[in-house]
Amino acid sequence: MDFGSLVLALSFAAPAVLYGLAALAVPILIHLLFKARKQTVVFSWIHFIRESVVRKSSRLRFQELLLLLLRLAALALIVLAFARPYVKAGPDTPASGPSDLVILLDDSFSMGAADGGRTRFAAAVEKADNEIKQLSRGDRVGILKTTPPFELLGFSDDLAAARGLLRELKPSFASAPYPPALRRAVGLLSESSASRRELVFLSDFQRSSWPGSWAAVADFPANATLRVAPVGAGIVDNLCVVDVTPLTRLQREDDHVRVGVRVANFSLQPFPDLRVEIMADGASIAGKRIDLAPGDIREILFEVPAPPAEQVGQARLHANDVLPIDNVRPFRLTPTTPLRVLCVEDEIADVPYFQSTHFLRTALNPVTERGGRHRSFDARVLSVRELHADELTAVDALVLANVSGVTESQAQDITRFVRSGGGLLVFCGDRTEPALYDVRLYRKGVGPLPARIAGSAGRARGEPPWTLRRPDTSHPVLAAFSGLEAEFARPEFQRIATVTETAEEASTLLFFDDGAPALAIRPFGKGHSALVLTSADTTWTDLPKRAEVYVPLMHQLLRYVAGAEQTQEQASYHPGDALRLPAEAPDTGALKLVGAEGEPRVLSTEEVEDGATLPVALPGVYALTNAEGKPLRRYTVNLDPEESDLTPVVPEERNRLERRGAEQREEIAAAERSLASPATGDRRLWRSALILALVLMLCEVWLAGRLGG
């Protein structure tokens, strides 16, 4: 190995010690600032001295410089020795031989941004092409992209083919967090046994895709290098429609629906007087003008006529930026059918206020701000004596409020109703007969009732009433109360029903403050049932008057037991996601998917049966049709707004990734050295440095003696 190669192959086990090289400044400072002390002598005639000095001065200066260099060299060698130098051997040595290059190319949607006259992706492809051009015959290249399935080309020595593949590449519309792709790239690099291995990561290094990247290279190979090659101009002007939320659940009697459109300005400059439009069937149906400050994300509310049938609309933001495609976002307007709720009481009082389900029915259809009523629920009341199987066929949920009990046949009808997918909600009250519920609806856990009612308990006047414990909002029924858990501490309960046991599948969602169950639910067949251990009216509790808890709780509870929450379909997909087919899809061989990708895709039986998922790559609206072409369901596939934020990570983070690769390499090398035998050349190297330093110090002493310094 020649000297140049030796220097290139030189590495250090304790590189931090190299900071000690700063001590080299000390002898220099001493040399400059603290020259030897001078005495002054008035001499008779300095003619001879001057002559001598003139002759000696150049040699003296040389010797002084030599002395300084000796001191510096000795000090530097000591520092280098303590940094434990070693020569990378074997594959570490950048010697001749084939090398393997892995190119990781960011093909996420953001790379389509055209800043600087061309797209970022085109710039990245050109850089990748240059990297390949620098390879020699026998070298291999592997190409990965940041979107699944990541790998485009395994290691290949056909460099021309690799360059051809690069030229054909186009950016995707998918979002791409970097860690998965980095892990795949590191894995591919680890498979290589070439003497030189390198990973080049070409990307715009979006901040939103960055988290976890550092950890993803934790297993970076010890003798490989990692290089990042950024493209793009950093933060550029880009706006987007982040989200469109059709508030269909709040559809009202006046046939209008509220749509929330969130728009964002990801640039560093304000965009005044922007127009935001709602389009339906190619025509504008609503529009507003807004100002967007830098970094601002705003939601603009529109009220549009409720469509009689499912309709596809678009939210459009008129702005001139680098990614126009994310300024348009399709969405679906789907009219909802109100949930049919049958409220059953023992006796229906003439005055509605005294009816047990009066508060419940009022809560299900609250008055809107404009005086209209929401039509999310269609509730009616019935006496328990009139409850027949026929009544249950036309409802989604059955509510038993302060009903003393049901007959055996009614119990069987209710059981069938719940098992077939209906919802059952039971409130307790003064009239409730625990024994009847036990034998007809609980039946030791095999009936639809979640728990066995034991009786009731009350607090005397003057005693503190029951309250509710802080709820666990992880359950879908209570998810809407996340962050609002404190609201549950307000309702007071003077009387509660008690339970002695719960069904095996039952779960308790709410507890009173003494630990007694307050709300228990259970799945039963295809349906669900819920048992509320207090009254539906104000006879036992003031809960019905606590609208902030009661209204959303009843809405969520009834939607849950009626199965509406479970069948809620995914509102929007992103490119790269897999569409979920409806569970009730008929005639599997005849289904077609029509959408942005052009040609309809006929779905095979296997496709539907094997998980019923359909990956889509392009944004837009897709329709699932039957053999006659009748749309069964529409899907909206939208760009991930994370990709619209083109803000890159700070350069220090990128550099840190490169350093991470280097540090990992050093750590492994150090560990290997610590396991090496004492006879390895690495150890001799630092000894040699120390010996050389000693020799230089002896020379320094000799020369200093000659100079009188």
Added chain:
Amino acid sequence: MVSDLLEYLDPRVLSRVENLELVAKFIVEGFMTGLHRSPYHGFSVEFSSYRKYSPGDDLKFIDWRVFGRLDKHYVKQFEETTNLNAHLVLDSSASMDFGENVTKWRYTCFIAAALAFLMLKQRDAVGLSLYRDGRLDLMQPSSKTLRLREVLAVLDRVRPAGRASVGSLLTRVCERIRRRGLIVLVSDFFEDLEAVDSALRFARYRNHEVIAFQVLAEEERSFPYNVQTNFVDSETGDRIVSEPRTVRSDYLRLLEEHNERLREIAESCEIDLVSLTTTDALSEVLTTYLSHRMQRV
């Protein structure tokens, strides 16, 4: 007792004595005591003729070689040598004020005092020339009794200063003195030797005898400095920083070349040159002088 007197020839001992006349006496008498049967006895008078011995004459003046040839007693007839004019020409430049224990100027004063004492004791006329306060201070030779006091008074008052110009001084002295005589030149000769050469040749042209004493300090001969030193020229005030260890060899070589050149000049001009160090005993001075004086007898 003799050794005590000889001790007074050590300039380090003499330097403790303030009175220059006393110093001169110590030097000369110490020197003479050490001579005993010195061949230089009776040199102060010059031989003139023979005359017949008559009772009462000192037997030491009988010329025994004549008695051997003629079998008659003759005694040598001597005349007092009152025609020797000695000029003490002293370098009083600032470079002479240098030396660790005894400065070169002080040593020069010892030489001048001793020679003046000795010369006047032998009734020679003594003159003194030196630069004082930038102008020539010339004292014409005289053998009068007070001359010693006058010479010593001048030496006491003079403080070395100014730049060396021995050549110029010697030339001007030669121009001013009326009779030929003996010029005793005392200097370190730290100056341009070509000017000195010209002045000496001029002195010889005027038929003056010249004895030159080169006085150097021990430090100038050994250059004993070790640490880095800022040397200040005593005459010009010029400064130079030097590492003495690195320049010592060159310095000594240059000094030797300078002295060698001075010796060549002295030889070519047929003058006596005595190189002294301020630590040297002053007997060398007197020996040289007397040796030179004997050649004239």
